Amino acid sequence: MNDASNQGERIAAYAKRLRDAYEGAPISSLRDDVSAGDAETAYAIQSANTEHWKAAGRKISGHKIGLTAKAVQAQLGVDQPDYGVLFKDMELADGGVLEPSAVIQPKAEAEVALILGQDLIGPNIALEDVLAATDHAVAAIEVVDSRIRDWNITFADTVADNGSSAFYVLGADRQPVQGLDLYTCGMALEINDKIASVGAGAACLGHPLNAAAWLARTVGLKAGQTVLTGALGPMVAIKPGDKVVARIGGLGTVSFNYGGRS
Helix, strand or coil, X not given: CCHHHHHHHHHHHHHHHHHHHCCCCCECCHHHCCCCCCHHHHHHHHXXXXXXXXXXXXXEEEEEXXXXXXXXXXXXCCCCCEEEEEEHHHEECCCEEECHHHCCCCEEEEEEEEEECCCECCCCCCHHHHHHHXXXXXXXXXXXXCCEHHHCCCHHHHHHCHHHEEEEEECCCXXXXXXXXXXXXXXXXXXXXXXXXXXXHHHCCCCHHHHHHHHHHHHCECXXXXXXXXXXXXCEECCCCCEEEEEECCCEEEEEEECCCC
16 A cells, blocks of 8 residues: 555544544544644645535535634744634524533634625735625634643644634624724623633734735635634633623624523
8 A cells, every 4th residue: 555545544534533523522632643733634634524524515604714823823833824614504693502512622712704705716815805805894703622632732633623613603793894993903702791801903913804815825715705814812711601792893792602591
């Protein structure tokens, strides 16, 4: 058996390990088999699971960007963001309920979400191109989760694990991007009416539209897709009974309940 076949079998095996972990039993880090900085293998694992889920009938709704904060990049020893795929069944209704059985070790973070009106494809996409192609922006909450035990992750782990994605919530207040100040816009994430995380647009790769431009240059984006541009502040662990509300300047609020309220 040649090296390409061996690598294909390894990727398929790692992908299945991660899929199986969705049943609620997290796995150990892949670091013993996939080096921390091996982005090529990690994205191949992510892609294998994307194709598996598409074949099973799941519909892609967009993409998410992770590791947009310089401090988090330094923590994992990388100098670039990562990305994952969003599926339509990952979207929760604004004000809706996330069932605890659907996640393992969830955390919430507030983000700016862009809904594209035009395709964004090509190696030279810049902030101005994202501005022109975006139909509207909304406040969003991403629920991140890890199939890796205790969030003991490397860069390769989070990439392979679809960017540590789980669910997302989009706010109802749609705003045209033109005229919005997404650089200095403030963010407050509240858990049970208490501030748990604060931040600003500049924390997201210097500007949320910069993050979207990076993603468009990297994978290409299509009209109608949702782009979660990255956290505006630190992510916060949540527990059953929590009410999570994000408030972003110029974009309004978005919320969900993690299970029933206690």
